[in-house]
Amino acid sequence: MSRIFGASVAVLLTATLLAACTHHDDNTYQGYVEGEFVYLASSQSGTLTQLSVTRGQTVEPSAPVFTLESVDETAALQQAQQQLTAARAQLADIETGKRPPEVNVTKAQLAQAIANSRKASLQLTRDEAQYRVGGIAKAQLDDSRADADATAAQVRELSNEVDVALLPGRKQQLSAQTAQVQAAEAAVAQAQWKLDQKRVTAPAAGLVYDTLYRVGEWVQAGNPVVQMLPPQNIKIRFFVSETVVGKLAPGLALKIHCDGCAAEVPANITYISNQAEYTPPVIYSNENRAKLVFMVEAHPSAADAVKLHPGQPIAVTLQ
Known part of the structure; x- marks a missing residue:
């Protein structure tokens, strides 16, 4: 002003x-x-905690002039930064899919299913040979065929689960979480701006003609x-x-x-x-x-x- x-x-x-x-x-x-x-003022209210200049002093550009208490603003900035960290972590989690240990569990189950499928396939081959020579009943052959089909289906299911676990989140999930990160970044910028408003510096070199408050006094926003x-x-x-x-x-x-x-x-x-x-x-x-x-x-x-x-x-x- x-x-x-x-x-x-x-x-x-x-x-x-x-x-x-x-x-x-x-x-x-x-x-x-x-x-x-x-007239140097802050857009925020607060108690004057530091007056860095005196009347009649000549200051350089960007020299500290005065500081208002900023406990709330500092806490708000820390909160916004933590929320941003959490939002970024969630976005990274969605982008990478499941965690490696979870994927490893599914892969182990797939390996076990493949072994069971091979065993069932071999058993079916032996039972078919025995049935042709009359060595086993038709019901036993049917059981072997059903077991071979079931283990093969389990292999296909677990194989698909591994593929899905390696995929990132769906497009809509990624878009929503990206928006959350951007909102958290804006909140950090806003909190940082409010904190910066509590520390006023000289806009240009010049003479400090007068000081209008003393340390400890409450300063209304804009004064x-x-x-x-x-x-x-x-x-x-x-x-x-x-x-x-x-x-x-x-x-x-x-x-x-x-x-x-x-x-x-x-x-x-x-x-x-x-x-x-x-x-x-x-x-x-x-x-x-x-x-x-x-x-x-x-x-x-x-x-x-x-x-x-x-x-x-x-x-x-x-x-």
């Missing part, structure tokens, strides 16, 4: 600056420095904890008359003069208001038309911006 600094400063200075549109020469105008602050001012967010505002504004354009160079500055600070115009304002008294007439002014904004370089301070009065000389 960024807010324009100096609502009160602008109210106090506008009347003075608009009335003071007089300048030392035709190219010099009065103005003031303004800062667009960045700023630290107020930062990146150098690129420092700008100046000044006002020019209607006879001058038409000569200005974005990118035009100018010089900034300020009390205490060792040298002039270069800047470039970045914005020219298209709405006219009147210096007090706000009464339109042909006589006071000369008081018609336009607001102009300019930005110095980031290296020069640190020499300026929000609310500071300056003088601008157009090039």
Whole structure:
């Protein structure tokens, strides 16, 4: 979040600056420095456990700024990670079919069935020979044939069971479990995001302008904890008359003069208001038309911006 600094400063200075549109020469105008602050906040609520910066400190990008307590978020992340591990394991189990020991049991049963089938087949061959010479009754031969057929059928059944055990799960089962894994991955990402929101870092290099909470205080979601001012967010505002504004354009160079500055600070115009304002008294007439002014904004370089301070009065000389 960024807010324009100096609502009160602008109210106090506008009347003075608009009335003071007089300048030392035709190219010099009065103005003031303004800062667009960045308010660092978390999307989650919590107790402030660590404030890593102090007011007036300059920080680098991604530097730790503050941390909120995160017991619930850490537990939620661990739970989501465990659920993801379980879902992936179930998917792997479906993809590989039965476990090797289970397949080995079925293979052993198949081997036993094959041996029984061979034995029954040999017995049937002997009984058929005995029946032809009248050595056994027809009922005994029938029993031998039935036993041979039964053992052969058992071999076919167990052989099919081995083939099935080596197959992965059905397509529908795989699709359903894959969806479960994706849902668990999304839950982990969500939990990780919430945990990351409890640790706020600097979005850019800049000045810590103010800290708004103390360690131990409860911070509501969205409430700023630290107020930062990146150098690129420092700008100046000044006002020019209607006879001058038409000569200005974005990118035009100018010089900034300020009390205490060792040298002039270069800047470039970045914005020219298209709405006219009147210096007090706000009464339109042909006589006071000369008081018609336009607001102009300019930005110095980031290296020069640190020499300026929000609310500071300056003088601008157009090039």
